[in-house]
Amino acid sequence: MAKAIKKQALGRGLSALLKDPENDIKSIEDNNADKVVGNIIELEIASIEINPFQPRTNFNEDSLNELATSIRELGVIQPITVRKTAFNKYQLISGERRLRASKLVGLETIPAYIRIANDNDSLTMALVENIQRHDLDPIEIALSYQRLMEEISLTQEQVSDRVGKKRSTIANYLRLLRLDPIIQTGIRDGFITMGHGRAIINIEDLDVQTNIYHQIITENLSVRETEALVKKYQEGVGNEKQSVLKKESQFVVSEEDKRSIGSFFGAKVDVKVGNNGKGKISIPFHSEEDLNRIIKLLKD
Template sequence: MAKATKKQALGRGLSALLKDPENDIKSVSDKNADKVIGNVVELDIDSIEVNPFQPRSNFNDEALEELASSIRELGIIQPITVRKLGFNKFQLVSGERRFRASKKVGLSTIPSYIRIANDQESLEMALVENIQRQDLDPIEIALSYQRLIDEIQVTQEKLSDRVGKKRSTITNYIRLLRLDPIIQTGMRDGFISMGHGRALINIDKKKDQLAIYEKIVSDRLSVRETERLVKAYKEPKGASAETTRPKEETVPEFVSKGMEVLKEYLSAKVDISASSKGKGKIVIPFHSEEEFERIQKIMTGE
């Protein structure tokens, strides 16, 4: 615990400076701003509010508990980032898991990088930083990209430069938002992968998306199998996925054996179609009057 106590003492002097009403820092040009802005300061945890621009909405309880245990033993290894809202009032920009875990542990202060930013800059910082994380699900990433485009008014090309991702990657994520909300939830919960989602995007009707989604989950279809199923849905256009799946005709054993006997007996080609229930028809083609009479005599015994 000594190690944790030592880390918690970081930035105590700067923290006192922020609590002095005569030294309220509102911009980077204010006196003592250089001592605080961009530095690690120990802030009262109750002076920090959650960022409404936070793209993450799912927090795994088990992972949060593990992080809380780590903080209990070692303290905060990586400071959170906040922006200054007013006198001794701050808002999270990034590090909400660390913030939540610290509150769970019962810490009264937390080491923080302080920034001065307006709402748009705060949104951009929060979204761009969170997009870089490895533990966001595909829908969270897609929502982050879409919010950046809508609220900061950037094109996909400019967004590509800012986040260091190919434009095609950004497009593929954003297209996931065209899926039915139930399917989006299924992706977030891990029932299907992004590959499954990308295949389902090609289905325009939400009810058909859902029908195929249910089949993917119930039959545990792979991405490749899902792609084949979607392709079958699209051919012919307008038919349902189930009806367009290739049907394998299973000919009963007695039919397959009997067909060979008939061919040999009639010395002619015999076409037989039959269902698995035993119903069907026999077709015996002929090419001349003489051939027809020959087959007739064999069949009637005349």
């Protein structure tokens, strides 16, 4: 325990050093740079701005609140990483969930690693670190790979080396971006899996892609069943090609309508419609209090 307290005191001491105008560190060659770079330092949260290169766009509110509770009880266990942009000004490289949760708790400082890097290095570090996370959805990962290729001018082989993944894995993620935007949204929202998306991508016609997508949802098709459906369409077995082109039911609930319903209940609802036109709406709740809130909305 004494050792941990000593480390925190050191972090506060280095923080004071960084706020001294006479010791403004702008590059790795500057005086005292070796004391700052690579060390854990307590930084004022107000001095940290969000990284505009952050590839992650969706933050689960429940997960964020759980992290905030953990930070309130245990503190920030894993430091964030920032880069210095100006005197006592920093830009986030990685750790946005930790930073957001710390703000929710009301912390004024947060432990951080300081890096001195140009924009390209910052973008590369942010993208690579975020790709390694387990809670990014497949589309977010694909977009991160695409940004590494387009904005840093890396080849698929170079991206493979940077993130430690096989080139074929990189290619499979990037192919998801050829899906119709509605289907990409479906993957991000968890209505279908990456496996479903990889099967659908073998169809070039976007209208057929979306029809198969709706059929997967309404009939709850597995990845293997989806692959068989796509194969039959491609082979033109019997009238399968025509059946795939047809609407999977008498009507289709649009993604916009689903979002409207979800907005009303304050939850991500699941709407399914069968071939006979009948369907169901599933409304998730996370506690008794949340359930009572939904019931009150229905009564009102």
